[in-house]
Amino acid sequence: MGRDVAMLAQVLHTTLRAIGSEAAGTAGSEPLTTRKRAYAAELRAQSAERRDQRAPGGASGGSGVPTVPQLCPSAAAGADAGRKVSRVLETVGGGNPPPEAGPLPGNDQGMAQRRGGVESRILRVLRRPLADGAVVALASVFALGTLSAPAQSSKTEVRVGALLSITGAGSSLGNTSRAALEVAVKRLNHQLKNAHVTLDIVDTGQDPDRAKAGFDKLAGEGVKLIIGPQSSSEVAAIMDAANQRGVLVVSQGSTASSLGIPNDMIFRFVPTDHVEGRATVDLIKNDGKKTIVPLWRNDRGNQGLADSVRAAATAEGITVTDGFSYAPNTTDFGAALQAVAQQVAKAGGDTAVYLAGVEEVADVLAAAGSVQGLDQATWYGGDGSAQAKQLVDDAQAVAFAEKTGSFPSPLVALPKGAENRHHALLKQITRRAKATVDAFGLAAYEAVRVGVRALVAAGANADAAALRSAFTNAADDYKGITGKIELDQNGDRASAPYAFWSICFKKSPAWHRTGTWTPGADPTGPGRTTVTGCPKTKT
Numbered sequence: 001m002g003r004d005v006a007m008l009a010q011v012l013h014t015t016l017r018a019i020g021s022e023a024a025g026t027a028g029s030e031p032l033t034t035r036k037r038a039y040a041a042e043l044r045a046q047s048a049e050r051r052d053q054r055a056p057g058g059a060s061g062g063s064g065v066p067t068v069p070q071l072c073p074s075a076a077a078g079a080d081a082g083r084k085v086s087r088v089l090e091t092v093g094g095g096n097p098p099p100e101a102g103p104l105p106g107n108d109q110g111m112a113q114r115r116g117g118v119e120s121r122i123l124r125v126l127r128r129p130l131a132d133g134a135v136v137a138l139a140s141v142f143a144l145g146t147l148s149a150p151a152q153s154s155k156t157e158v159r160v161g162a163l164l165s166i167t168g169a170g171s172s173l174g175n176t177s178r179a180a181l182e183v184a185v186k187r188l189n190h191q192l193k194n195a196h197v198t199l200d201i202v203d204t205g206q207d208p209d210r211a212k213a214g215f216d217k218l219a220g221e222g223v224k225l226i227i228g229p230q231s232s233s234e235v236a237a238i239m240d241a242a243n244q245r246g247v248l249v250v251s252q253g254s255t256a257s258s259l260g261i262p263n264d265m266i267f268r269f270v271p272t273d274h275v276e277g278r279a280t281v282d283l284i285k286n287d288g289k290k291t292i293v294p295l296w297r298n299d300r301g302n303q304g305l306a307d308s309v310r311a312a313a314t315a316e317g318i319t320v321t322d323g324f325s326y327a328p329n330t331t332d333f334g335a336a337l338q339a340v341a342q343q344v345a346k347a348g349g350d351t352a353v354y355l356a357g358v359e360e361v362a363d364v365l366a367a368a369g370s371v372q373g374l375d376q377a378t379w380y381g382g383d384g385s386a387q388a389k390q391l392v393d394d395a396q397a398v399a400f401a402e403k404t405g406s407f408p409s410p411l412v413a414l415p416k417g418a419e420n421r422h423h424a425l426l427k428q429i430t431r432r433a434k435a436t437v438d439a440f441g442l443a444a445y446e447a448v449r450v451g452v453r454a455l456v457a458a459g460a461n462a463d464a465a466a467l468r469s470a471f472t473n474a475a476d477d478y479k480g481i482t483g484k485i486e487l488d489q490n491g492d493r494a495s496a497p498y499a500f501w502s503i504c505f506k507k508s509p510a511w512h513r514t515g516t517w518t519p520g521a522d523p524t525g526p527g528r529t530t531v532t533g534c535p536k537t538k539t
Helices: 002-023 032-053 075-092 108-126 132-142 171-191 208-220 232-245 273-286 300-315 334-347 361-368 389-393 395-403 423-433 439-458 464-475
Strands: 156-164 195-203 225-227 248-251 266-268 291-297 324-326 351-356 378-381 409-412 498-506 508-518 528-531
Touching: 156 171, 156 208, 156 439, 171 195, 171 423, 171 439, 195 208, 195 439, 208 225, 208 232, 225 439, 232 248, 232 266, 232 300, 248 439, 248 464, 273 300, 273 351, 273 378, 273 409, 273 498, 273 508, 273 528, 291 300, 291 334, 300 351, 324 334, 334 351, 334 361, 351 361, 361 378, 361 389, 361 395, 378 409, 389 395, 389 508, 395 498, 409 439, 423 439, 439 464
Parallel strands: 156 195, 156 225, 225 248, 248 266, 291 324, 291 351, 351 378
Antiparallel strands: 409 498, 498 508, 508 528
C-alpha cells in the first residue's frame, strides 16, 4: 500500500499544480469543470470495479467504497475534505509528504503535454487496487466543488515595518502601538480592493543601536514605510539612513524639536516638545508655582522636554534651577534625588519638580518618598510616563504621588466626542493590548493608514521625493480618531490639545483625567488651561 499511496501523492501534487497553472489563463485549454467531472467519473468507475471484485464479507462489510457524492455531499464538505487530504495521504502513506513536482512548461503545447501525462498517470494508478484510505483521500480531492484553482491575486503587496519598544523602556507605548497597528492592518486589508498590507515588527527595546539594526533589516528587505521608532534617540539613530535609502519613517512618540528638519524622510504624528513644554508650564503657572526644579532622563526626547519647559517657564517669569539628569541605565536614583532635594530646599515654597522619563519614573517616585524634603514640592510628569501601568502598580510610588499633587502628566488629547464615535475601535485595540491605548498609540494607527495611502498613490517605483510628496498629500487635513492632522514645515504635527492625567485613588490607584490644555493661535504660546482634579472619593 505504501508504494501506491506514495505514487498517488505524487500524482495528486502534480495534478493540483497543473490545474492551477491552467486556471491562470492558458489559451485553448479544456474547461476546468469538464476535467474535474471526467476525473470524478473515472474514480466512480474504479470504485465500482473494486466492489465487484471484492468477496462478500470482506473488510468493507459488503458496502463497498462510497461514491463521490456520498463522500462529499456538498461543496462545503468537499472543500473541508480537500483541506485535509494532505494529512490523510501522509497518514496512510507513512507520514511522508508528497514529493516536490518539477517546473511546469510555459507554453500551450507544453501544458497540453503535461495535462496528458498527468491524466495517464492518474488512470494507471486508479486501475491498480488501492487501500481504502487512499481511494477515500483521492475521492475527497476530486469531489465537485473541492478542486478549485488557486486564486490569482492581482493585489499589490504593501509591506509595512515597525520599530517598537515591545520590551524594556517604553514598553507601555510599544505594546499599545503594536495592537493599534495590527488592528489598522486588519481593517485596511478588509477595505482595500487592490492592495494587501503585511506588517513586520522589530522590537528595539528603546535602544538606538537595536533601532538602527532593525531599520537596516527592514530597509534591506525593500520596506519603504516604517512606523516608529517611538523615542527621539532612536529616530536620531536612523535618520541619516532613512534619508539615504529613501524610506518613509513616521514616529508616533518622538517629540525632540532638535529633530525637526525640512524635506527629510522623517515625519512625526505628535507635536514637538515646544508644544508639550508650553502645556506643562501653563499648568504649573496655573497652580501658582514660582520655581521649577527639573529632573530628567538623559536621552534625546526627555532632554528636549526639559529644555522646552525651561524656555517656556523663563518666558513666563518662573525660575528654573539647574536640575539634574540621570543616565538611561540608572537603577539607583539616590544621587539624583539628593541633588533635587537640595535645590527644592533652597527654592523655598511654591516649588514644582518636573520629572521627564519613561517607566523608570515609578522607581524614582518610590525612592523619593524616603528623601527628606522632596514631599514639600508638587511633582509633575512628562508624556513618557503618563498612564504607565508601572506607576499605579507600585504602592510606594502611588503613596508619594498622593502626597505631592498626584503627578499630573500631559498626553495629546482626543477631540471632543472621539471616544464615543470610535468606541468600537478603542475597545478592540485596548482588548488586544490589554492596556488602555492613548493618543500616542493611536497616532501609530493613523500613521499606517496615511502611509499605506501614500505608498499606493506613489507606486512601486517611486523615489524618495515622490514618496515624501505622496505622504504629505495623504496626511494633509487627514481627519482621524486623533483629530485633523496638520504638519508643519518639518513634517511634524503642528499642534494638538493635551489632557493631564494624574494618579488618583478611588478604591484602587488609577490614572484619571484631571485637566486639559487647549493651544492658542501660536501653539508654542500660552494656551487655555482647565483643572478638574481627581474624582472625589465617597466617605
